[in-house]
Amino acid sequence: MEASPPSQRGSDAASDIGNDVFADPPSNNLRLELDPSGLEEIIEYESGGFHPVHLQDVLGDRYRVIHKLGNGGFATVWLARDLKANATKYAALKIIRADASGDDCPELLLGRLQDSEHICLAVDQFKMDGPNGSHLCFVYPVLGPRASDGAFHAYDDLDEILHHACRSVTAAIASVHALGICHGDLRPSNILHPVTGFDGLAEDQVLAILGEPSRNPVLNRAGEVNTAPTAPGYLVYPVKWHTVDKSLFLKTPRLIDFGESFDVSSDAPEYPGTPPPYRSPELILEDAAGIPSDLWALGCTLFEIRTGRKLFDLFDDEDDEYLDAMCQILGKLPEPWWSTTWERRSVAVHRNYHPSVAHNARSLVDMLAPGLWYMNRKTFHKDIPSEEKPVFADLLGKLLEYRPEKRISAKEALEHEWFKM
Structure with a gap:
């Protein structure tokens, strides 16, 4: 909202x-x-x-x-x-x-x-x-707490609950996209558990x-x-x-807040309202909001629901910093974004990147592993079984393809192996 x-x-x-x-x-x-x-x-x-x-x-x-x-x-x-x-x-x-x-x-x-x-x-x-x-x-x-807040973190079936929450939001986006509607503000704070x-x-x-x-x-x-x-x-x-007593929360969350949504057959909003951690590269570089930018936000949202932490979690909410963070995980941006569209790249970039211009599954697997973020004990974080990491990373990689036309649809994502585990 x-x-x-x-x-x-x-x-x-x-x-x-x-x-x-x-x-x-x-x-x-x-x-x-x-x-x-x-x-x-x-x-x-x-x-x-x-x-x-x-x-x-x-x-x-x-x-x-x-x-x-x-x-x-x-x-x-x-x-x-x-x-x-x-x-x-x-x-x-x-x-x-x-x-x-x-x-x-x-x-x-x-x-x-x-x-x-x-x-x-x-x-x-x-x-x-x-x-x-x-x-x-x-x-x-x-509706009550958001899906990534760890409301059920003490439950024995937490893996199943989080997995089910990810399926729910993916199914919700698939339903919205089937009607030709772009949500425009997909993030965990807009996915809430009923009370x-x-x-x-x-x-x-x-x-x-x-x-x-x-x-x-x-x-x-x-x-x-x-x-x-x-x-x-x-x-x-x-x-x-x-x-609040957690027994009052239903485990299947609901998608809310269509204040930024629009019909994809009409013009997209001049100022897309997607927050920086969930903005796709085309949204940052070209203000191109649409179904593909929703799918990128879905990838970021699934990561956050499953792990309890943001995929792109930066101190400075600046476009260059987010593009830099993307490249660290997913490799160099494709042309002409890398050489031409990203005007401040020479100033923002201070490190080498993976040679691949597509997603780097190994990097996404690394992001699913425990790390220094566990120093913050005030927030919810979830370890993921080792056998699940490469499968989940593959799903994320298909949603986080740099090229908008290469991203799988929400409907296709529901058929991914990770949702069948």
Whole structure:
């Protein structure tokens, strides 16, 4: 759900914790009192932006907000109780920003899908007017942690769970591509495990499981709590799923967030929203978004789900650094990318590469082996059996072919030997 490109207006002011005087105030003259990490940009609460939401608000005359599930560049997502359901029932309410709520809203493309066990489809939708404009609202089943977060890391059948998660996301992408839709933002944070066990519980029981919502006051220029209608009086930190009982999570994840998706028969977006670690070389060098760039992102995503770490995990989010990292693993870029298109290659490249211009399976096998990344014990990492590594590396190599036309399709990937192991 990240914007493309995300707005950076007022980001310095928003992080100026404890300072009532703005050096460079955002246009709405608002800031957060506490740490803004994990929250949407406060500057986005203005005309055309997010709808201001407070806990216990009833939206669409039906959904009462009780917690925050997430946020991105295009929407905020809330846990809400359905007040018109026959029994106590909960749902995820996704509120699209006003300037993205037109008839061309990418989320509407999912209307082509009638049923899919691998994709999270809306069960209801409505329009809502607010101080910042008119907003599309989609109601989804409640989803929890992302597939690569290691929610099941203590389970004896972890290999099977992760393998099944990889199959689920591959099947989801195959279904989307069959309809002529490019997802455009495929990554593990958009592959979430469903949550069960809330329906039938009272609101205070659900909050006892999730933890009480934590608020970050929104302050105006004078340092007072905001009362202007265009922004809320506070932002809410999302649920921390790592603190929730893992038995509530279903093992088969769902693909979400079609905010960057588009019909491949029409023009691709001018600013493709795929984050740097999942961007294909043609996306970096030519802004060429499409089915092939989705397949590259699928390869990176499968690696991350299976291992718990990124294939291209760099300190600097710079295009040259990612191209350099690709070459270290996959060999030199093909022409004319290597000699002509990559203008800063002579500056960025400081080492020799594998002689092959195609993928180097041995290098991908090496990336699946334990290494220095295990120094970070705060994140989930998974060892892979030795007999599985070359087979998995072969699948990854077929999805990470430099030439877009040489990448196997998601449907073909499902027939790969690794999915039959």
